[in-house]
Amino acid sequence: xxxxxxxxVSADPQRFIPGPIDDAxxxxxxLLYDPLYRLDRSLVPQPAVASALPxxxxxxxxxxxxxxxxxxxxxxxPITAGDAAFSLRLAMSGACPFARxxxxxxxxxxxxxxxxxxxxLQVVLRAPWxxxxxxxxxxxxxxxxxxxxxVTAEVRDAASGLDxxxxxxxxxxxxxxxxxxxxxxxxxxxxxxxxxxxxxLEEILAEAGVAPPPVERSVGxxxxxDEEDHAAALLQVVVELAGLLGAEGxxxxxxxxxxxxxxxxxxxxxxxxxxxxxxxxxxxxxxxDGHVPEPASLERIxxxxxxxxxxxxxxxRAGDVDWIARLAPDQVAALAADPEIRVAAxxxxxIRSIIFxxxxxxxxxxxxxxxxxxxxxxxAAAATAVPGWNAIxxxxxxxxxxxxxxxxxxxxxxxxxxxxxxxxxxxxxxxxEGIFTRAGVRLSSDVGVRTGRPDLLAFLRTAADQLGGCxxxxxxxxxxxxxxxxxxQLQWPNQFDTLLVARALDxxxxxxxxxxxxxxxxSADDPIGENPGGHASAxxxxxxxEARSDTDHETRTALYAxxxxxxxxxxxxxxxxxxxxxxxxxxxxAGSEGEEIDLGAPRYxxxxxxxxxxxx
Numbered sequence: 001x002x003x004x005x006x007x008x009v010s011a012d013p014q015r016f017i018p019g020p021i022d023d024a025x026x027x028x029x030x031l032l033y034d035p036l037y038r039l040d041r042s043l044v045p046q047p048a049v050a051s052a053l054p055x056x057x058x059x060x061x062x063x064x065x066x067x068x069x070x071x072x073x074x075x076x077x078p079i080t081a082g083d084a085a086f087s088l089r090l091a092m093s094g095a096c097p098f099a100r101x102x103x104x105x106x107x108x109x110x111x112x113x114x115x116x117x118x119x120x121l122q123v124v125l126r127a128p129w130x131x132x133x134x135x136x137x138x139x140x141x142x143x144x145x146x147x148x149x150x151v152t153a154e155v156r157d158a159a160s161g162l163d164x165x166x167x168x169x170x171x172x173x174x175x176x177x178x179x180x181x182x183x184x185x186x187x188x189x190x191x192x193x194x195x196x197x198x199x200x201l202e203e204i205l206a207e208a209g210v211a212p213p214p215v216e217r218s219v220g221x222x223x224x225x226d227e228e229d230h231a232a233a234l235l236q237v238v239v240e241l242a243g244l245l246g247a248e249g250x251x252x253x254x255x256x257x258x259x260x261x262x263x264x265x266x267x268x269x270x271x272x273x274x275x276x277x278x279x280x281x282x283x284x285x286x287x288x289d290g291h292v293p294e295p296a297s298l299e300r301i302x303x304x305x306x307x308x309x310x311x312x313x314x315x316x317r318a319g320d321v322d323w324i325a326r327l328a329p330d331q332v333a334a335l336a337a338d339p340e341i342r343v344a345a346x347x348x349x350x351i352r353s354i355i356f357x358x359x360x361x362x363x364x365x366x367x368x369x370x371x372x373x374x375x376x377x378x379x380a381a382a383a384t385a386v387p388g389w390n391a392i393x394x395x396x397x398x399x400x401x402x403x404x405x406x407x408x409x410x411x412x413x414x415x416x417x418x419x420x421x422x423x424x425x426x427x428x429x430x431x432x433e434g435i436f437t438r439a440g441v442r443l444s445s446d447v448g449v450r451t452g453r454p455d456l457l458a459f460l461r462t463a464a465d466q467l468g469g470c471x472x473x474x475x476x477x478x479x480x481x482x483x484x485x486x487x488x489q490l491q492w493p494n495q496f497d498t499l500l501v502a503r504a505l506d507x508x509x510x511x512x513x514x515x516x517x518x519x520x521x522x523s524a525d526d527p528i529g530e531n532p533g534g535h536a537s538a539x540x541x542x543x544x545x546e547a548r549s550d551t552d553h554e555t556r557t558a559l560y561a562x563x564x565x566x567x568x569x570x571x572x573x574x575x576x577x578x579x580x581x582x583x584x585x586x587x588x589x590a591g592s593e594g595e596e597i598d599l600g601a602p603r604y605x606x607x608x609x610x611x612x613x614x615x616x
Contacts, residue, residue, distance in 0.1 A: 003298055003299035003300065003613060004298070004299060004300040004301070004302060004613065005298050005300070005301045005302070005322050005323065005589065005611065005613050006301075006302045006304060006320065006321050006322045006323070007027070007301065007302070007303045007304070007321070007322065007323045007324075007325060008303075008304055008306045008312040008315060008316065008321045008323070008324045008325075009023065009024040009027070009303050009304070009305055009306070009325070010023075010024070010221075010305075010306065010307055010309070010312070010326070011024055011217070011219075011305065011307065012024065012214070012216055012217040012219075012279060012280060012283075012305055013025040013027075013028045013283060013303070014217060015029075015258070016028065016029075016032070016260075016262040016263075016274065016277075017029075017097070017257050017258060017260055017262060017267065018033060018097070018098050018099070018141040018143075018257075019097050019098055019099060019257070019258060021099070023325065023326055024303065027303070027325065027605075028283060028285075028303065029141065030270070030608070031270050031271055031272040031285055031301060031608070031609065032074075032262070032266075032268045032270045032272065032273070032274065032285075033141035033142070033143070033267075033268035033269070033270045034048045034049050034141070034142055034268070034269055034270045034271070034291070034292075035048055035049065035137065035138055035139055035140050035141060035142065036048060036049045036050040036065060036067075036084060036121075036137040036138070036140065036142065037050055037133065037134075037137050037138040038138065038606060038607075039134060039138050039507055039603065039606065040603070040606055040607070041401060041601050041602060041603045041604065041606055042401055042402060042403045042406075043134060043399060043401075043402050043403055043404075043507055043508070043603070044403050044553075045133050045134055045137070045138045047068075047293070048292075048293075049067060049068060049071065049079055049084065049142050049269070049292065050065050050066060050067060050068065050121075050137070051066045051067065051068040051069075052066050053133075054123075054133065054137070056551045059128070060125070060127075060128030060129075060130075060549055060551060061124060061125050061127070061128060062122065062123070062124050062125075063122070063123040063124075063125070063132065064116070064120055064121070064122050064123075065081075065084070065120070065121040065122075065123065065137065066119060066120060067079070067080065067081045067084060067118070067119045067120065067121060068292045068293065069118075069119060070290075070292060071269060071290060071291065071292030072269060072290030073144045073147065073266065073267070073268065073269040073290075074266035074268060074269060074273040074274075074288055074290075075144060075146075075147055075265075075266055076290065077144060077146060077147075078118075079142060079144075079269050079292070080115065080118040080119070081115035081116065081117065081118055081119060081120050081121040082115040082118065082145060083142055083143065083144055083145050084113075084115070084121045084142050085113045085114050085115045085121055085122075086143070086145035086148075086253075087140055087141065087142050087143045087145075088106065088110065088113035088121075088123065088136075088140060089113055089250050090143070090250065090253060090254045090257070091103055091106040091107075091110075091136075091140060092106055092107065092110055092113070092250070093250045093251050093253075093254040094251055094254075095243060095247060095251045095252075095254035095255045096254055097254050097255070097257035097258055098139075098140070098141070099139070101135075101506070102135070102136065102139050102140060105131075105132075105135045105136050106136055106140075108126075109125055109126055109127070109129045109132060109136070110123060110124075110125060110126070110132075110136065111124045111125060111126045112124040123137075127549075128548075128549035128550075128551075129548060129549065130508075130510070130547070130548055130549060130550060130551045130556060131507075131508035131510045131511065131548065133508075133551070134507040134508045135506065135507055135508050135511065138507060139507065141268065142268075142269065143257070143267045143268065144266075144267050144268075144269070147265055147266065147267050148253055148256060148257065148260070148267060149253065150265070151256060151259075151260050151261075151265045152244070152252060152253055152256040155208070155209070155210065155241075155244060155256055155259055156244070156245070156252075158208055158209030158210070159207070159208035159209065159210070159241065159244075159245060161207060162204070162207060162208055162241075162245060163245060164242050164243075164245040164246030165246075167204065167238060167241060167242035167245065168242050168246075170200070170204065170238070171235070171238060171239055171242060174194070174197045174200075174201075174235065177191045177192070177197075178191070178192055178193065178194055178196075178197075180192070193227075193228060193231070194228050194231035194232055194235060195227040195228050195230070195231045196231075197231060197235075198227070198230070198231045198234060201231065201234035201235055201237075201238055202234060204238050204241075205234070205237060205238065205241070208241055210237060210241055210259055211261055212234055212237065213230070213233040213234065213237060214279035214280070215230050215279075216279035216280030216281075217230075217233065217279065217280075218230035218233065219280060219307070220307075221307045221308065223307065237258075237259070240255065240258045240259055241259065243255040244256050244259060262274055263277060269288065269290070269291065269292075270288065270291065271287070271288055271291045271295070271296040271609035272285035272286060272287060272288055272296060272301055272609065273285065273286055273287075273288045275300070280305060281304070281305055282302055282303060282304045282305060283302070283303040284300065284301075284302050284303075285300060285301045285302070285303075286299070286300055287299050287300065291609075296609035296610065297592060297609070297610050297611060297612050298609065298611060298612070298613060301608075304321065306321070309327070309328030309330070309331050310328075310331065312324050312328075312331075313327075313328075313331040313334065313335055313584075316335065316341060316584055316586065317335070317338060317341065319586070319588075321586075322585065322586045322588060322589050322613060323583070323584070323585045323586070323589060324583060324584045324585075325583050325605070326581050326582070326583065327343065327581070327582035327583055327584050329582070331584075332390075332582050332584075335584045336584075340586060340587050341584055341585070341586055341587065342584065342585050342586075342587060342596070342597070342599060343582060343583070343584045343599070344582070344583065344598075344599035344600035345390040345392065345580040345581065345582050345600060346392075346580065346581060346582075346583060346599060346600050346601060346602060346604060347392045347399075347400045347401075347578035347579070347580055347602050348578065348579040348580060348581055349399060349504060349505040349506070350502060350503070350504055350505060350578065350579035351394050351397065351502070351503055351505055351512075351575055351576075351577070351578055351579075352394075352456070352500065352501070352502050352503075352575075352576045352577045352578075352579070353394070353397065353500075353501055353503065353573040353574060353575045353576055354373075354447060354498050354499065354500055354501075354573060354574045354576060355498070355499045355500075355501050355532060355533045355572070355573045356370050356373075356497070356498060356533050356535070356571065356572060356573060356574075357494055357496050357497050357498070357499070357532075357533050357534060358370070358533055358534055358535050358572065359494075359533075359534045362497055363441060363442075363443060363444070363445060363497055364445070364497055364498070366426065367569070367570045367571070368422050368423065368425075368426045369423070369426075369428075369443060369472075370570070370571040370572075370574075371419075371422060371568075371569065371570075371571060372419035372420075372422045372423050372470065372472065373419075373467065373472055373571075373574060374412055374568070374571055374574050375412065375414065375415045375416065375418050375419035375422070375470075376414065376416050376419045376466055376467045376469070376470035376472055377414060377463055377466055377467070377574065377576075378414040378466055379393035379394070379395070379463075379576060379577070380393050381414075381462075381466070382459050382460075382462040382463045382466065383459060383577065385458070385459070385462040386455050386458045386459050386462070389455045389458075389459070390580060390582070391455070391459065391577050391578075391580060392577060392578040392580045393576075393577060393578075394575035394576060394577055394578050395412060395575055396408065396564055396575055397512055397513055397516070397564075397567065397573065397575050398505065398509045398512040398513065398560075398564075399505045399506075399509075399512065399602060400578055400602050401601065401602040401603075402509060402602075403553070403557060404509035404556075404557065404560040404561075404564075405560075405564070406557050406561075407557050407558055407560075407561035408560070408561045408564045408565070412568055414466075416466075416469060416470045419470045419472075420470060420471060423436050423443070423471065426438075428443065428471075430471050434468070434471055435468075435471055435472070435473045436471040436472065442473065443471065443472050443473065444472075444473035444474075444475070445473070445474060445475070445496075445497035445498040446474070446475035446476070446477055446497075446498070447460065447474060447475070447476055447477070447498050447499065447500045448476075448477045448478075448479040448485055448486060448499075448500065449476060449477070449478055449479065449500060450478075450479050450480075450486070451478050451479065451480055456577075457476065457478055459576075459577070460474075460476045460500070461476050463576075464476050474498065486499075489532070490522075490528070490532050491522065491527050491528055491532075492522045492523060492524055492526075492527035492528075492529075493524075494522055494532045494533070494534065496532075499532065499533070500576075501532075501573075502579075503515070509547075509560050510544070510547060510548050513544060513560075513563060513567070514530070514544065515530035515531050516531060516535050516540065516567065516572045516573070517531065517536075517540070517541050517544060518531075518535070518536030518537065518538070518541055519541070521533075521534045521535070521536060522534065531572075533572055533573065535572030535573075537566065537570060539566060540563060540566050540567065540570075543559050543562050543563045543566070544559075544563055546559055547559040547560055547563065583599045583604075584599075585597055585599060588613055588614055588615065589611055589612070589613050590611065590612050590613075590614075591607075591610070591611060591612070592607065592610035592611065592612070594612065597611070
């Protein structure tokens with residue numbers, strides 16, 4: 001119907017509250033909760049619960065965030081600076097209920113959070129830290145303090161017959177029984193499976209008045225219930241209950257968050273509120289008219305659980321579904337041929353790069369060899385050489401489309417002739433096999449790829465052919481999943497010349513490039529540091545330090561342009577590819593101004609609530 005967007009997801013959301021999340025839960029939580037700022041397609045923070053960007057003190061330590069007036073939670077209660085401060089204090093708690101990266105960022109950087117008045121939040125930092133805006137204020141869901149206080153008291157009252165120590169004894173006993181040596185046999189006896197303890201776990205939750213996780217969340221693609229998975233989910237809730245009963249103050253409120261029944265006691269004030277949840281079938285969301293800065297354009301969003309990708313694709317073609325946010329690879333070609341459906345690949349926040357070991361005595365200690373390596377690569381050509389693979393080439397060590405790339409130098413274009421000239425001027429000469437050699441050392445290294453990734457293996461072999469044409473040898477080896485070679489190479493003494501690594505990208509470029517700072521290099525004292533290649537540049541370190549502390553957006557953009565230019569001239573690594581996912585959407589769906597949804601753009605759904613849907 002017009003005004004209703006139907007989204008196909010492959011599994012039930014695992015949670016209805018913020019925290020460690022799967023794809024369906026990430027989408028759901030983005031609609032149920034609002035942060036102070038939302039990050040747009042370029043990762044630029046846009047005011048959400050906040051009414052404008054923060055005012056930052058001259059010393060960079062005190063941030064004052066203006067809060068919009070007129071906004072309300074799904075309960076109808078007004079959203080105030082007190083709720084935002086309370087949410088930050090939840091994240092500061094040792095029982096922080098949110099995503100691990102958010103919890104770590106808050107713990108490391110935030111000293112205090114308080115409401116000056118209902119319309120002003122004040123955050124005090126331990127040291128100047130510009131990424132606070134995106135990594136914390138742009139990620140922290142604002143929860144209702146009143147609702148969480150009430151539900152915490154209710155759970156405590158309902159579970160008054162239990163105590164934390166008794167629950168922990170049960171948890172420890174079940175854990176010990178399922179990990180006992182007697183269980184290490186082909187046909188383990190009763191008690192060795194978590195599922196053997198399902199009845200006991202359900203009884204504990206029933207006594208505490210806590211709803212167990214629906215068994216439908218543990219149904220696999222084969223439509224069969226995974227009893228072990230369901231028992232593990234039950235055990236996790238019992239662990240969370242024990243955490244609440246054994247905690248006090250903010251730790252107790254934080255521990256209560258995972259136990260909240262959002263259908264009965266909503267905590268958020270996002271653009272949509274929960275209407276119904278039918279486990280294993282669908283989640284229906286209604287527009288929240290008290291949302292700020294304005295209510296959503298769509299009246300309703302319905303998430304339908306379609307575990308079979310072929311069924312989801314058929315539903316999209318039939319008009320029963322409007323959007324598949326993560327498309328199975330074998331469904332891409334058929335849907336792309338439909339004139340009423342748009343299909344595209346978009347970059348995920350994950351980058352694959354080849355790291356150079358730049359320590360003395362290694363063949364890539366010389367910046368000339370690293371730059372030549374980069375000039376020899378034609379990433380786009382290597383990606384298209386893999387049949388049926390829609391990889392997205394990467395040319396910088398940060399998110400595609402990020403504001404940090406606005407002023408950056410143009411991407412390095414492949415230039416094999418220039419690469420050869422660089423090497424020749426540095427004294428390298430081709431040997432009888434065409435590989436550059438100097439002082440008896442061949443410009444040769446290897447790189448390992450774990451088995452199970454034939455697409456990545458084919459890409460790297462094509463890249464190796466390109467490098468070979470330049471006189472640089474790269475041997476690509478397929479590694480068994482059980483090998484620990486990659487782990488050993490990441491750790492001191494880092495015995496590699498070139499190493500393929502995958503790194504998650506964050507909402508701020510500071511988190512993407514910090515691993516190339518000299519202080520992060522692995523050593524005997526820090527054998528598992530983030531910088532296994534040992535790259536160190538005083539100039540780069542100074543720029544990155546300034547970019548972390550300066551809160552002016554234009555200044556930071558210019559600083560990261562300088563940093564990326566330095567990293568192109570003296571490369572610590574060569575960015576290769578972004579991980580990519582396909583999405584498909586009906587042409588019934590349009591953006592806020594009626595424009596076509598660009599599925600190929602990073603974070604294309606950041607303003608999902610403003611989309612429109614109409615009948616053809």
